Amino acid sequence: MAKVSLDKSKIKFLLLEGVHQSAVDKLTEAGYTNIEYHKTALPEDQLLESVKDAHFIGLRSRTQLTRDVFEAANRLIAVGCFCIGTNQVDLDAAQEHGVAVFNAPYSNTRSVAELVIAEAILLLRGIPEKNAVCHRGGWQKSAEGSFEIRGKTLGIVGYGSIGSQVSVLAESLGMKVIFSDVVTKLPLGNAEQCKDLDALLTKADIVSLHVPETGATKMMMGAKQIKLMKPGAILINASRGTVVDIDALAEALKSGALAGAAIDVFPSEPKGPQDEFISPLREFDNVILTPHIGGSTIEAQANIGVEVAEKLIKFSDNGTTTSSVNFPEVALSTHTNVHRLLHVHHNVPGVMSAINRLFSENNINIIGQHLQTNEKVGYVVIEVAASNSETALEKVREVEGTIRCRVLF
Ligand SMILES: NC(=O)C1=CN([C@@H]2O[C@H](COP(=O)(O)OP(=O)(O)OC[C@H]3O[C@@H](n4cnc5c(N)ncnc54)[C@H](O)[C@@H]3O)[C@@H](O)[C@H]2O)C=CC1
Numbered sequence: 001m002a003k004v005s006l007d008k009s010k011i012k013f014l015l016l017e018g019v020h021q022s023a024v025d026k027l028t029e030a031g032y033t034n035i036e037y038h039k040t041a042l043p044e045d046q047l048l049e050s051v052k053d054a055h056f057i058g059l060r061s062r063t064q065l066t067r068d069v070f071e072a073a074n075r076l077i078a079v080g081c082f083c084i085g086t087n088q089v090d091l092d093a094a095q096e097h098g099v100a101v102f103n104a105p106y107s108n109t110r111s112v113a114e115l116v117i118a119e120a121i122l123l124l125r126g127i128p129e130k131n132a133v134c135h136r137g138g139w140q141k142s143a144e145g146s147f148e149i150r151g152k153t154l155g156i157v158g159y160g161s162i163g164s165q166v167s168v169l170a171e172s173l174g175m176k177v178i179f180s181d182v183v184t185k186l187p188l189g190n191a192e193q194c195k196d197l198d199a200l201l202t203k204a205d206i207v208s209l210h211v212p213e214t215g216a217t218k219m220m221m222g223a224k225q226i227k228l229m230k231p232g233a234i235l236i237n238a239s240r241g242t243v244v245d246i247d248a249l250a251e252a253l254k255s256g257a258l259a260g261a262a263i264d265v266f267p268s269e270p271k272g273p274q275d276e277f278i279s280p281l282r283e284f285d286n287v288i289l290t291p292h293i294g295g296s297t298i299e300a301q302a303n304i305g306v307e308v309a310e311k312l313i314k315f316s317d318n319g320t321t322t323s324s325v326n327f328p329e330v331a332l333s334t335h336t337n338v339h340r341l342l343h344v345h346h347n348v349p350g351v352m353s354a355i356n357r358l359f360s361e362n363n364i365n366i367i368g369q370h371l372q373t374n375e376k377v378g379y380v381v382i383e384v385a386a387s388n389s390e391t392a393l394e395k396v397r398e399v400e401g402t403i404r405c406r407v408l409f
């Protein structure tokens with residue numbers, strides 16, 4: 001019988017930005033040996049070249065997967081974001097090209113939350129300045145401007161996985177927690193939801209941002225919002241660099257309106273260690289600057305490697321799209337004695353009836369069918385007898401509205 005599915009050794013995984021070895025190990029164990037591994041993000045021209053024959057891409061927050069990349073990646077079937085954020089991927093373009101995108105929504109939550117709490121303690125004690133003074137030979141032994149975090153009010157903006165985890169840790173340290181979110185959320189512990197961001201800003205001693213990058217969160221902490229913060233308050237941002245107006249923050253620090261800040265993410269981040277980190281915040285000793293390492297712990301990275309690799313393997317091996325961020329979710333068991341056609345199509349009237357008609361006209365029995373749709377695309381998995389799969393694949397590919405179709409033995 002003619003081959004209708006690729007050998008695993010021919011399925012190329014392009015792994016970027018030093019995703020953890022645990023991902024490589026998982027893929028290899030599952031028989032996927034064609035792995036192009038890069039420790040860093042690739043320059044755009046090199047990325048466009050490397051994606052040409054890639055079936056899967058694995059990346060972190062740095063690599064921008066634009067529409068141009070999807071246009072160049074003819075064979076691509078899925079993207080794995082080995083992180084939480086998916087703003088670096090043009091999800092609409094991915095969907096239009098029939099490419100499923102996965103991420104690791106929880107694996108580095110705790111790492112970010114721990115860092116935020118540590119920064120809150122250090123900043124309220126004025127440690128970053130005192131540390132800098134010591135390094136320069138000084139000795140600033142004073143309680144002036146140093147406070148315990150116990151009893152202080154933490155304002156969490158975005159009460160999702162990370163925000164709510166920060167909330168629990170903060171309360172365990174005796175902080176009062178308030179939060180704002182676009183969605184009404186069940187408060188954990190004694191936390192209280194504020195009516196809006198402005199209300200939170202006027203009450204919090206420390207404001208910590210945990211929103212995703214969206215149109216609505218872009219510059220949500222601008223000059224106006226920063227001015228609403230309490231005199232001597234502290235701002236922590238480990239969400240995305242576009243959320244804070246860095247120049248306005250620098251102004252507030254210069255004038256002494258804010259007592260300090262901890263910033264992990266920036267509007268423009270160096271591409272790698274070879275590039276200089278440029279920011280107006282470099283001059284402030286009372287600002288903790290970190291190179292986007294909120295989720296960078298050994299534990300988080302190892303877990304993320306396994307979690308995302310498993311999602312890609314499942315999708316490749318049996319078509320499961322559970323927890324995809326842009327694709328209709330179909331959960332499938334392993335298939336035995338049948339071949340599976342995985343058909344991605346535009347969600348327009350007539351596609352499914354055309355597919356079913358075609359099966360009936362060609363006398364191909366449908367053993368199982370699993371369909372899920374979202375607003376734009378439909379994903380149908382059709383199980384047929386092995387002897388029918390080649391013809392079935394040939395036929396369904398011709399159905400108008402088809403984006404892509406592959407077959408699994
Ligand atoms: N610094 C780092 O290394 C890391 C940064 N991140 C960033 O943290 C973000 C948050 O992560 P999670 O908590 O896991 O996400 P999540 O999706 O669980 O929570 C985000 C929360 O923000 C809320 N939200 C969305 N738009 C909002 C708006 N305009 N105003 C107020 N609230 C809004 C949502 O309703 C949700 O409750 C990620 O999207 C990512 O960008 C995540 C991991 C590591």
Ligand SMILES: O=C(O)C(=O)COP(=O)(O)O
Nearest residue numbers: 060061062083084085295
């Ligand atoms: O998980 C996220 O969204 C992050 O921002 C972490 O990104 P990274 O994997 O460290 O490039």
